[in-house]
Amino acid sequence: MRTVQFAEFGGPEVLRTVDADTPAPGPGQAAIDVAYTGVNFADLKARAEGYRVPGLPFVPGLEVSGRVRALGAGVTGLAVGQEVTALTAGGAYAEVAVADAATVFPVPAGIGLRTAATLPTVLPTAHALLHEVGRLRAGETVLVQGAAGGVGTVLGQLAKAAGARALGVVSSPAKARYARQYGYDEVFVGDFAAGARAATGGRGVDLALDPVGGETFRASLDALATFGRLVSYGNASAAEPWRVGQAELFPGTRSVAGFSILTLAKEDPGALRALAERAFRLVADGTVTLPVTAEFALEEAARAHALLGGRTTTGKLLLRVGQD
Incomplete structure (x- = not known):
């Protein structure tokens, strides 16, 4: 599968598109065929400063939307092929991402995968x-x-x-x-x-x-x-x-x-899930809209980082990875 990673800290130019093995979900996890990945300031801090980076090389990215590809042992409430949005602990700049099932959420009715990719970090x-x-x-x-x-x-x-x-x-x-x-x-x-x-x-x-x-x-x-x-x-x-x-x-x-x-996702995923469900309802009922103001192909992640780092952006930036 294609993925974007960095093997050293630095500017957007350290991001590289590489081929990698497709990850399989472990117990309590879900693998997701990624449609869209959100670009967040935390991704820039990870690339530039090592923020929450456990080791190199590292695949950044905290949120995705897509379809469940496979489920690990013990996972209930999700189904293969289901449209979901998820908060990940890194690894989202890829065609397949793995997330703890507790931070994988069904896409609310009436919301497409493009919009769903804006939800996991920003709304909660x-x-x-x-x-x-x-x-x-x-x-x-x-x-x-x-x-x-x-x-x-x-x-x-x-x-x-x-x-x-x-x-x-x-x-x-x-x-x-x-x-x-x-x-x-x-x-x-x-x-x-x-x-x-x-x-x-x-x-x-x-x-x-x-x-x-x-x-x-x-x-x-x-x-x-x-x-x-x-x-x-x-x-x-x-x-x-x-x-x-x-x-x-x-x-x-x-x-x-x-x-x-x-930190909430790590220490109390149940609290995060309840919080996310409350927040997502406000998008489903039209109380909140979050516009996508720029979209890039996965291999253009460095361009997305340069744009976000220039502090001129508004709204939400996405990477387009797969099919929506």
């Missing part, structure tokens, strides 16, 4: 950030970094559906125009501290969601209102890990939490 992450971790309530205000990205596009829509006000932060006017189409009431380009305060009459935001870290994390913390919550779910800036204590949290009785969908 966005839902968890707002509701399970962020505890968003109607009438509150949420501040979202990266409002034009895959997760950000969903967060604006979910916040609107929850009766909340959504403020977004992006890096360009073009991204601001895009984000306003997906539930955001106001969008700031670059600096957001003064704008967030002004937009809330000086009180600050109730919930801030940060995948960037570093100075953005600190500015988001400062933007919180009394009883405000900040949820960190990434470190795109590659800054030193954040540290907060009494001096930062006691004034205003603020709180900080974290979320990682990959």
Whole structure:
């Protein structure tokens, strides 16, 4: 089978299309004939920095859509030939991917395999950030970094559906125009501290969601209102890990939490499954849409990485692998 892998860390050019043996599922796993693979920022960090890479060579990729090819011992609730979407622990840049059955989900009715490939990471992450971790309530205000990205596009829509006000932060006017189409009431380009305060009459935001870290994390913390919550779910800036204590949290009785969908999948797949099912229903009923804004052939993975790494993209990027 064809697969894309890297044997050293570096830029997009280290990605190579190679022939590899087709993997077979182990106990509790499913093998999937891949139709589409999602491209995520975590894939870029794996390639460039070794993020969650257990050894080289490594096949990146965290999410796929396709059809069940084979089932390992002990798997129930899935059938060969069934259309599914799955969260993987790497290995998704391939014609066949293997995933734990607990993170393989039937494609919701009315959704095609192309759209299904956008679901496994983005939808559960966005839902968890707002509701399970962020505890968003109607009438509150949420501040979202990266409002034009895959997760950000969903967060604006979910916040609107929850009766909340959504403020977004992006890096360009073009991204601001895009984000306003997906539930955001106001969008700031670059600096957001003064704008967030002004937009809330000086009180600050109730919930801030940060995948960037570093100075953005600190500015988001400062933007919180009394009883405000900040949820960190990434470190795109590659800054030193954040540290907060009494001096930062006691004034205003603020709180900080974290979320990682990959950690949740490893430590509590049952919780992830319940979360994903709640999130997927919002796509099936039309509450949320996640546009695919760029699509590449599998062997063009380096182009997809270069585009995503340029920080000019909006929405979701996919690799087209097999038949949909």
